[in-house]
Structure formats: C-alpha cells, structure tokens
Amino acid sequence: MKTTHAILIGSALLAGAALTVPAARCAWAADAAEGGDMHMHHHMMSGTMRSTVDYTLPPVKLIREDGKTVSLIDELNDGRPVILTFIYTTCTTICPMVSQTFEKLQSELGSDRDKVHIVSISIDPEQDTPARLRSYAARFDAGPEWQHYTGTVxxxxxxxxxxxxxxxxxxxxxxxxxxxxxxxxxxxxxxxxATPAELLSAYHDAVASN
Incomplete structure (x- = not known):
C-alpha cells in the first residue's frame, strides 16, 4: 500500500531559523507506508502529519559515538521506549532544528529521562565519524540516554x-x-x-497505551 501525504507547515513553525530552510525541503511528501504496514493516518498537528506504522528493523551493524559497533536491532530492542530521528552533522538547516527540539525534549522528560532511549542516526556516515558525532552530541548537551550512530554507507x-x-x-x-x-x-x-511538547505528548501517549 502506498499513500502520499502532502505536508503543510504552519506559519508559526516557519518563524525564525526555519525560514532558512529552502522551499524544496519544506514542501515534502512523506510516503510513510512504504517499507512498513500502515495502520492509520490521522490529524495534522502544528504543521506535522502523524501515522502509525510497523517497520521491520534491518539486521545491520552501526557504530555508536563511543566507537562501539552494535546491532541496530539490539540497540532499539533493549526494552526502553525509543524516540528516533535521522541527522547529519554538517547540515545547517533541518538537523540543528530537530536536534534542538530533542535537546529540549531531553530536559522536559524529567524523571523519565533515564528510562528512554533517544536515537539520532547519521545519513552521512562517510563524514560522520564517531568523533564528529561526539562533538555534535556535545553541542546539544546529549546525555547518556541520547546516543548518536554512524556506520557504513x-x-x-x-x-x-x-x-x-x-x-x-x-x-x-x-x-x-x-x-x-x-x-x-x-x-x-x-x-x-514536531515541537518538544508534541514529542513529549507522543511519548506519554505511547507509554500509556503500552
């Protein structure tokens, strides 16, 4: 099944740094069902589109920012709730905004902070060495629950x-x-x-329904 969602970004989210994102990167279409089993599509919230999907994790090895080679499946299936995104360290538009959101989310998790696995995976592994990921993580005050991963292309x-x-x-x-x-x-x-509040709400909803 293949369904295309047209995403509209609210004007509030285009304020400030978001205005630096080229229009081509703002008007995206996300085919969330491809590669997974789509259960539902539902409301837009603050210019975002939500969907619930079953994804099959690939049996690949990634490298954490500490230099350790790990299994993606083992990392994501360690029992903790997961909040995940994709970044690359030389990105100057989308990634800093997403990482700033995750930084704020990290502080707003409160006592749940140690119970969650926050994951950022590089889409530019040729440039993003573990050392570069450690430096990037430090820029956003990433704690031990927030880990960054690279690996082979x-x-x-x-x-x-x-x-x-x-x-x-x-x-x-x-x-x-x-x-x-x-x-x-x-x-x-x-x-x-997504705003920090939206991610925090999504996390609480997910845990409550588990």
Missing part, C-alpha cells in the same frame, strides 16, 4: 530505507521523528517539525 541506507526516509541525496532529507513504546509495538511517525 550500506548500513545507513538500509536503515533509512527501513524507516522510509531515504531520499537518495542527504540534501533532500526531511524532518521526521519516530516514537515507539516498546519492542514489538508499532512506531508513531511524525513528519514535519
């Missing part, structure tokens, strides 16, 4: 394809976040510039 592309975010060229990537309550549960996909 093949592993990165396979992971992007699994979550249907692969756009061929890193310059064509779009803002998207994924929330999952526990292993075996579907993912809530949020296309667009």
């Amino acid at each position: 093949a592993a990165s592309i396979e992971t992007q394809r699994a979550f249907n975010v692969y756009r061929g060229d890193k310059m064509n990537h779009t803002p998207v976040a994924f929330v999952r309550a526990a292993p075996g549960k579907p993912w809530l996909r949020i296309d667009g510039f």
Whole structure:
C-alpha cells in the first residue's frame, strides 16, 4: 500500500531559523507506508502529519559515538521506549532544528529521562565519524540516554530505507521523528517539525497505551 501525504507547515513553525530552510525541503511528501504496514493516518498537528506504522528493523551493524559497533536491532530492542530521528552533522538547516527540539525534549522528560532511549542516526556516515558525532552530541548537551550512530554507507541506507526516509541525496532529507513504546509495538511517525511538547505528548501517549 502506498499513500502520499502532502505536508503543510504552519506559519508559526516557519518563524525564525526555519525560514532558512529552502522551499524544496519544506514542501515534502512523506510516503510513510512504504517499507512498513500502515495502520492509520490521522490529524495534522502544528504543521506535522502523524501515522502509525510497523517497520521491520534491518539486521545491520552501526557504530555508536563511543566507537562501539552494535546491532541496530539490539540497540532499539533493549526494552526502553525509543524516540528516533535521522541527522547529519554538517547540515545547517533541518538537523540543528530537530536536534534542538530533542535537546529540549531531553530536559522536559524529567524523571523519565533515564528510562528512554533517544536515537539520532547519521545519513552521512562517510563524514560522520564517531568523533564528529561526539562533538555534535556535545553541542546539544546529549546525555547518556541520547546516543548518536554512524556506520557504513550500506548500513545507513538500509536503515533509512527501513524507516522510509531515504531520499537518495542527504540534501533532500526531511524532518521526521519516530516514537515507539516498546519492542514489538508499532512506531508513531511524525513528519514535519514536531515541537518538544508534541514529542513529549507522543511519548506519554505511547507509554500509556503500552
């Protein structure tokens, strides 16, 4: 099944730094169902589009910012709720905004902060070495629950394809976040510039329904 969602960005979200994002990167179409089983489409919230999808994690190895080679499946299925996105460190438009949102979310999780696995996966692994990811993570005060991953080009592309975010060229990537309550549960996909409050609400909803 293949369904295309046209995403409209609210004017409030286009204020400030968002105005620097080229129009081609703002007017995106997310085919959230491809690579997964779409359960439902529902409301737009603050210029974002939500969908609930079952994705099959690929059996790939990634490299964490600490230099350790790990299994993507093992990392995401360690029992913790997961909040995930895709970035690259030289991005000057979308990625800093998404990472700033995750930084704010990290502080707003409160006592739940240590219970959540926040994940940022590089879509530019040739440039994003573990050392560069450590530096990038430090820019956004990433705590131990927020980990950054790189790997081979093949592993990165396979992971992007699994979550249907692969756009061929890193310059064509779009803002998207994924929330999952526990292993075996579907993912809530949020296309667009989700606010910290929206991600926090999505996290609480996911955990409450688990």
